[in-house]
Amino acid sequence: MQPPTGQPPAGKRWHTREDSGIRLDARLRWWHDDEPIEHPKIIELFNASLILDDTGRYQLRIGNDWCFVQVADAAYEVRTVDVTPEERVSIRLSDRTAEVLDLSTLAAESDGVLTCRVKQGRAKARFSRDAQYQLGQLLEPAPEGGLLLCAGERRYPVALTLDELAG
Numbered sequence: 001m002q003p004p005t006g007q008p009p010a011g012k013r014w015h016t017r018e019d020s021g022i023r024l025d026a027r028l029r030w031w032h033d034d035e036p037i038e039h040p041k042i043i044e045l046f047n048a049s050l051i052l053d054d055t056g057r058y059q060l061r062i063g064n065d066w067c068f069v070q071v072a073d074a075a076y077e078v079r080t081v082d083v084t085p086e087e088r089v090s091i092r093l094s095d096r097t098a099e100v101l102d103l104s105t106l107a108a109e110s111d112g113v114l115t116c117r118v119k120q121g122r123a124k125a126r127f128s129r130d131a132q133y134q135l136g137q138l139l140e141p142a143p144e145g146g147l148l149l150c151a152g153e154r155r156y157p158v159a160l161t162l163d164e165l166a167g
Helices: 040-049 128-138 162-166
Strands: 022-024 030-032 050-052 059-060 065-068 075-082 091-095 098-100 115-117 123-128 139-141 147-151 154-158
Touching: 030 040, 040 050, 040 059, 075 115, 075 128, 091 115, 123 128
Parallel strands: 075 123
Antiparallel strands: 022 030, 050 059, 059 065, 075 091, 091 098, 115 123, 139 147, 147 154
8 A cells, every 4th residue: 555645744644554653562552653542442453453473573454454563562461361171271362362371481570460472472461450360369379389370170380489479
């Protein structure tokens, strides 16, 4: 898609698929040309339309239209944590997908917020407060130190400490 000919109106610029002016900041807030996007339906559409392409770049894909977007840190938010009937931990993401939590990728940021790797380890997700609380409800101290994640009758070791979770 080529930008229109001529000059953009004063104070504006033409956008292209390569330079859309859309970005997702480290706190998972959407921006366009340094203005926050605040409409809940647009935010939800952008969250559901965010994909990681084969080259490792993030795109918004809405119907047949698409553009590249800048992602500062995590691209997805973990919104819900569930234990499956198979006694595995499943997470639901901001793009409306679900996947099994890879416990080996759990990490605590310096502010105490949990993150993990998603999309076959290709992308980072940041836990919402609710999801972090839900995961915390599944944790218990391990007899030999450290933490265990309890999923039904199963216990999985977690490479996190209480100090890391406290921030």
